Each structure stands twice: as C-alpha cells, then as structure tokens.
Amino acid sequence: MNRGRFRTQVTSLALVAPLLLFLIVFFALPLFTMMKSAVSDPIAANVLPATASALSGWDRESPPSAALQAAFVTDLKQIEDDQLFGDLVRRLNSAKSGFRTLMPKTRTAAKEAGEPLDLVALDKRWADNGYWQVIGVAASSTITDRNLLAALDLGRDASGEVAALPTGASANRAILLRTFSMALAVTVACVLIGLPFAMIAASVEGWKRQLLLGAVLLPLWTSLLVRTAAWFILLQDNGLINSTLMFLGLTTEPLALIFNRVGVIIAMTHVLLPFMVLPVFSVLAGIPKNLMPAAASLGAHPVQAFLTVLLPLSLRGVISGSLLVFMSALGYYITPALIGGAKDQMISSVIAYYATGAANWGMAGALGLVLLTATLLLYVVYLRLSAERELRP
Amino acid sequence: MNVLRWCKIVFGAAAVFFLLAPLVAILPLAFTDSVFLNYPVPGYSTRWFEELLTAEVWRRSIVNSLIIGCGTTVLATVLGTVGALGLRGTRLSPVFAFIKTIFLLPMVVPAVVLGVGMQLMFARYGLANSYLGVIIAHTVVGVPFVVVNVLTVLQGSDRRLEQAAASLGAAPHVVFRKITLPLALPGIVSGAVFAFATSLDEVVLTLFVAGPNQRTLARQMFSTIRENISPAIAAAAFVFIVGTMLIAIVFKLSMKAAQRRQEQA
Secondary structure: OOHHHHHHHHHHHHHHHHHHHHHHHHHHHHHHHHHHHHHEOOHHHHHOHHHHHHHHHOOOOOOOOHHHHHHHHHHHHOOOOHHHHHHHHHHHHHHOOOHHHHHHHHHHHHHHOOOOOOHHHHOHHHHOHHHHHHHHHHHHOOEOOHHHHHHOOEEEOOOOOEEEOOOOOOOHHHHHHHHHHHHHHHHHHHHHHHHHHHHHHHHOOOHHHHHHHHHHHHHHHOOHHHHHHHHHHHHOOOOHHHHHHHHOOOOOOOOOOOOOHHHHHHHHHHHHHHHHHHHHHHHHHOOOOOHHHHHHHOOOOHHHHHHHHHHHHHHHHHHHHHHHHHHHHHOOOHHHHHHOOHHHOOHHHHHHHHHHHOOOHHHHHHHHHHHHHHHHHHHHHHHHHHHHHHHOO | OHHHHHHHHHHHHHHHHHHHHHHHHHHHHOOEOOOOOOOOOOOEOOHHHHHHHHOHHHHHHHHHHHHHHHHHHHHHHHHHHHHHHHHOOOOOOHHHHHHHHHHHHHHOOOHHHHHHHHHHHHHHOOOOOOHHHHHHHHHHHHHHHHHHHHHHHHHHOOOHHHHHHHHOOOOHHHHHHHHHHHHHHHHHHHHHHHHHHHHHHOOHHHHHHOOHHHOOHHHHHHHHHHHOOOOHHHHHHHHHHHHHHHHHHHHHHHHHHHHHHHHHO
16 A cells, blocks of 8 residues: 555544544444343342352252242342332333232341341242242343343243243234335335326426425425324324315215324325435436337337336346335334324334333333344345446446 | 326326325415315405414524524534535545445434434433424434435536646645635535425434424424414414425525526636
8 A cells, every 4th residue: 555545544544533432322222231131130239239149059840949049038138229129120020920919028138137037938939940040030130032032922931931921921023014004105105106106297397396206305304293293184084185075075084184093194204204215216217308209119019118118227226215105114112103093003103101100121122122123134135236226337 | 198198197297196196275264264174165264374473382493493594504613514524525435435324324224213212312412302302303314304405416427627736836825715616605505405395394303302392393283283283383384384495495506506607608
C-alpha cells in the first residue's frame, strides 16, 4: 500500500469514527442490552448465594439434603429488601405456581425461628421435589433460555427437556403467525395495486407520469401519524366511507371497518404502497421502450407479450418491493395499535406490552430478538438482490 | 386495445384516489365547529387551531417537538455529514462497505425493538426522561437519511475539483471550506430536512424514552387518537400536511437556486 493511499484511508477512518462510535453506543449497545435481558436471569443466584453453592452436592432427583435446606433458610433470613424478595417470588412463581404463597410464609417462619427450621413440617409442599428443582434451576445459573423458549410457546419440563407449553398458557406462536399472515396480506395487496400502477406510470409520459408518481410521493412524505389519523377518521362507523355507502343505499348499517383486520390491512397497504411502486417503477423505467412493440411485431399477442416479456422483467422490482414491504410490515406498531382491535395486534404491540405494561423485560427481549432476527434476515436477502442488480451493466 | 386503455385510466384514477383521498378528506375537518369528526361539516370555525395553540398539552408538545427536532437536526447533520465524507470514493474496501451498512441499519431495525433496548439502557445511564435522551434516540433513526443524501451528492461530484485546488496550493482546510462543503451543501440541506421530518414524526422511540415532560406533538397525537379523538387531531394533521408541502416547495426552490449558482460558477 503506498503512502498516499494509506493517508486517505486514515483520514477516512478518522471521519467515520464519530458516527461509528455514536451508533455503537446508542444503537448497537441498546440492541445488545435488549438481547441480554432476554437471556439474563440473575435474581435467584444473587439473592440465594448459599443455596446456589449448596446445589452442587444435589443430584436433583433425590430429596434435597438437610444442608441444602438449611442454606435456603439462611438465605431467606438475610433478605432485607422486600422488593428484591418480590422479584424472586415472581421469578420462581413464573416457573411453578404455588411459590407466591409458599415463599412469604416460609420467609416469615425463617425470620422467627431460631433453631433449624423443618420446612416440610411448615408446609408439605416442600416435600414436593418439583419446587426444589425450580429453585435449583433458577439459582444455579445467571442466564436462562426460558424466555426464548417461551417466545415460541416452548418450555422445559421437570426433567429439563424442551417441551411445548400447555395450550392456553402462551399465545406467542399464534401472535407470530398472525404477524406473518398480516404482513403477507399487506404485501399481496401492495403487489396487486402497486405492480399495475407502476406499469401504468412507466407506460405514460409527461404530466400523467408526474401525477402518478406525485400521488405516490406525497403520502410518502406525509407523516405516518397523519395518514393513520386520516384512516381512523375515514373508517369510523360514522366516517366518510360508511356515510357515503349509506347515502348511496349500498348498505343500511355501517360496515365494521375500524378496530378489525380489514381496517388495519387497508391503512397499512396505503402506508406501504410507495415502497412497492418505487422499486418496480425504477426497474420498468430502465426497460427499453421498443421491447413490447418488438414482441408484437414478431407476432406475440399483447397478453402473451405481457406475460413473457414485461412481467418477468418487472419481477426483480416486485421481489425487492415485496421484501421492503414485508420487512416494514413485520415491525409495525402505530397503525395496528390505533386502527386494529385486540385481535389484530402484531408482535410489536406484544413487545411494547411486555416492556411498558408488564415490566417483563425478559419476554420483551426474547420476542424482540425474534422480530430483529426475522427483519435482519430479510434485509440481508434484500441487500443481496440489490447488490446483484448494481453489478449488472 | 381500447378496453386496455380504459382499464389503465380507471385503475390509475382509482389508485391515485386511494393514495390521495385520505389526505384530502382530513383537511376540511380541521375547520369544523363541532366536537365530532363527521361529514357533513356542520359549520366552520378555527376553534381547533385555537385549541392547538392555547391548550397547555398541545402548546407544550409543539414546543417540545421544535426543541427536539432542532437538536436532532443539528446532531444528525453534523455526525452524518462527517461520516459521509469518510465514506466517499467510488470503490469501498470491505471494511468501509461494512461501516456503510452499519450507518444505514437504524432505518431497518424495528422501532419497538430499538425502543425496548434504549429504555433499558437509558434508564441505567440517566438518559431516560430527558431531552438529551430523546434527541439521541431521534438522531439514531434520523442520521441514515443524512448519510444517504450527502453521499449521493458527493458521489455525483467531481473529485478532481478538490485535487486541482490542492495542487494549486490550497491547504486542506481551505479545500474543505471552499470546495468540498459547497459541493456537498445540497445533500447536507436535504439530509437536515429529512432528519427534522423524521424527528417530528417519531412516535415509537419517544414512547419508550421520553417522560411526560418531553411529550412531542406526534406522541400527543398518538395518545389523543388512542384515548379520546377530537378535531384537534385534524387541525394538527392540517399543520403537518401544509408544513410538509411548504418544506417540499422551499426545498425544491433552494435546490434550483443551488443548481443555478453552480452553473454560474
């Protein structure tokens, strides 16, 4: 490497450094924190240190030794912070219900009792090995896979094997499926409207093309919130669409358009349509104008020419556009939150609920990780496709 | 063939209607004198614009949006422009291609995912519920637009201009100030406009990072639609739509002026 080139490289590196540093701290680090919260589970190991060290001598199958029980009582005695204790109970109870009553009772007894406490005499649930196994799993490690498993409706049974959670205990798989199907519906709707629209825009010139492209760009520039608000107002029971339909006598009662799936799909299609039209248009605009007449002059029927010439050529744009639309739709929050009902919430709403409503950072992180992975995979495919296009002449 | 032509016209008109009608339909409702968002509008007044300017929550949120929007614009424009200057050149080595991908990644990552992470991290470092925290969050999602815009302009400009200036004895900082910066200016301006618009429209990160004191206009609109929709929403939307058009027009004009200047020079 010669000296001048080396100097340019150093200058370039110095120039990109501030933004790179900024994004590492305020973009990569938050994502990393979120992922860490999905797998971190330090509470039991921190609050029950003596139990954690006594666990090594226990095979998890036989009843816990007296030493382990004594260590557990010692740990309970020295918990002063009620909030910490509450966190511990929540953690244990989420793995096996019963801890919510068992733990406070045992803690009170442990604080009062001077001599070694007989746990089984205090509550016969302590004779159940299942409770001890939960404590064993929670205290032995500061990381866990239970949030990630729960994000897919899976969990570990008593023997530690991965198994499906009982039906009704968790709806995450259903929500993931719903998110994918809604994103797919929006993508299909965008293809059905966007592909012919882009073809028409590419086939005309002058003010007609300006009008068609302007109609796509103006909504793109307009605030997402404004567009969602507009659809909210239009789709209401006494909104413009329903009152027009009733005025025309097409329906006597207002159609249910808001707080259901139909409304969300309509509004999201409107919001994401530009991302379909623009890539398809840019591909079509690059196709030589004389291709279709050439096909016709060779005797191809217009339909045949369309199917064998224009459609395959525009396919690349359709795939890019579909990936963009699908990828954005997966992570949508605002439109379903405002226009959808409880049964139309997508994965983002569930993540937001876990984070702000339930303060369950583990589950928020795990579902966030699922969404992030899906989005990034799609983005890599998209990048591959557009890189291929750039390489072509 | 005539059938096809008619199909094209009908479909094109229907699609344009679908795209533009919602934006047009909301405008007259901003001037309603009733408390409902219904057509036909019973009477016209400006009471909802007055509400926007006088009601404490709305006024506060507009001020907050301006503070946060300006802060974001400055931070994103400076960071993004400097970063884009480092990325220019037609052939990027793999390292720089990777850095460019990182610079654009905030556009792709779902906002809710980023929001959860920011809420967790900002709480730890005392940035939660602060103006600085919201500005930083908005800058993360706004900066890719600056990078893209500046990079596009720089890649279209002739690097030999700078080489010529340097060979004529101009010091590097003079070359930068007199040649590079004016060349990049249209990209910097459009990047700044995009960054401001992004900040103005941002809701999701604001939900996670901002406290009640940093409630922005978009955030306030979001909760108004969710909890208790009123024509103030239509008035706010009116301001947004007209603002967008004004910015677009000013932007187009300044671009044209810049082009003319460059042609004259």
